[in-house]
Amino acid sequence: MPETIALAFIPFLFTLIIRYRHYFLLFYRAVLVRRLQDCLTGISREERAFQYVLTHAIPGDPHHILETFDQWCYHCEYLSNVGPHKGKILDRLIYENTPLTVLELGTYCGYATILMAQGLPMGARLYTVEMDPRNAAVAEKVELIVGASEEVIPQLKEKHGLLKADFVFMDHWKRCYLRDLQLLEAHVGMGRDGVPSLCLPEAGNGQQGMDHFDDSLFCSFPLGQLALATVGRQDTGLDGSLV
Numbered sequence: 525m526p527e528t529i530a531l532a533f534i535p536f537l538f539t540l541i542i543r544y545r546h547y548f549l550l551f552y553r554a555v556l557v558r559r560l561q562d563c564l565t566g567i568s569r570e571e572r573a574f575q576y577v578l579t580h581a582i583p584g585d586p587h588h589i590l591e592t593f594d595q596w597c598y599h600c601e602y603l604s605n606v607g608p609h610k611g612k613i614l615d616r617l618i619y620e621n622t623p624l625t626v627l628e629l630g631t632y633c634g635y636a637t638i639l640m641a642q643g644l645p646m647g648a649r650l651y652t653v654e655m656d657p658r659n660a661a662v663a664e665k666v667e668l669i670v671g672a673s674e675e676v677i678p679q680l681k682e683k684h685g686l687l688k689a690d691f692v693f694m695d696h697w698k699r700c701y702l703r704d705l706q707l708l709e710a711h712v713g714m715g716r717d718g719v720p721s722l723c724l725p726e727a728g729n730g731q732q733g734m735d736h737f738d739d740s741l742f743c744s745f746p747l748g749q750l751a752l753a754t755v756g757r758q759d760t761g762l763d764g765s766l767v
């Protein structure tokens with residue numbers, strides 16, 4: 525009898541596995557393989573990626589550095605970079621907006637930082653905030669600020685000289701998006717003539733190397749009174765409404 529009940533569950537289990545195969549794959553690659561590699565190599569996944577990039581990329585060539593990151597993600601291990609598909613959208617937004625001051629929340633390995641920095645006009649400045657001091661990469665136009673966004677944003681003006689942000693790329697933990705937008709509104713001048721652009725990739729869905737997940741888009745909205753927009757899952761508290 526218990527065997528019969530167990531057998532009856534097998535089709536159900538198969539259906540679940542097929543339905544959620546991408547999440548299983550993500551779990552396998554991002555958690556299981558990562559833990560195993562951490563134990564085998566004695567260094568973190570991000571350090572492994574850096575070693576790969578350092579040994580395979582042409583120094584000083586941002587395109588090749590990004591391509592090398594992509595190769596690593598497709599053929600070796602998963603990284604939560606913005607990735608080549610959403611990267612194209614980000615690149616286009618930078619090109620269209622030609623911002624002089626850019627604020628990125630969530631540097632991680634510096635993939636989006638490099639991507640944005642190489643598209644910025646001369647004299648532009650990119651500020652990028654990362655709370656994990658191990659995740660750091662710096663380029664010429666970039667000021668890397670190590671700290672949690674909630675502590676850094678109130679100090680951006682006085683301590684880091686960021687008087688206004690023309691373009692904000694939020695790519696940290698999405699539970700922080702609403703709070704940090706409110707902090708930005710309170711502490712940082714926003715954009716040319718008060719019209720900043722805001723980018724919110726849909727976090728947790730669109731991971732690099734997981735093409736199937738890459739169905740999210742970026743938004744760049746001209747924001748009069750800071751209109752908020754998010755694309756994809758509507759669980760950030762930012763549902764396209766005006767604040």
Ligand SMILES: C[S@@+](CC[C@H](N)C(=O)[O-])C[C@H]1O[C@@H](n2cnc3c(N)ncnc32)[C@H](O)[C@@H]1O
Nearest residue numbers: 605606630632635636654655672673695696697
């Ligand atoms: C998805 S990764 C960023 C990927 C990066 N923008 C890219 O495309 O290469 C998110 C990063 O945000 C950082 N982070 C999360 N919450 C943060 C906070 N409140 N302040 C600063 N950094 C934060 C994490 O440590 C992590 O490195």
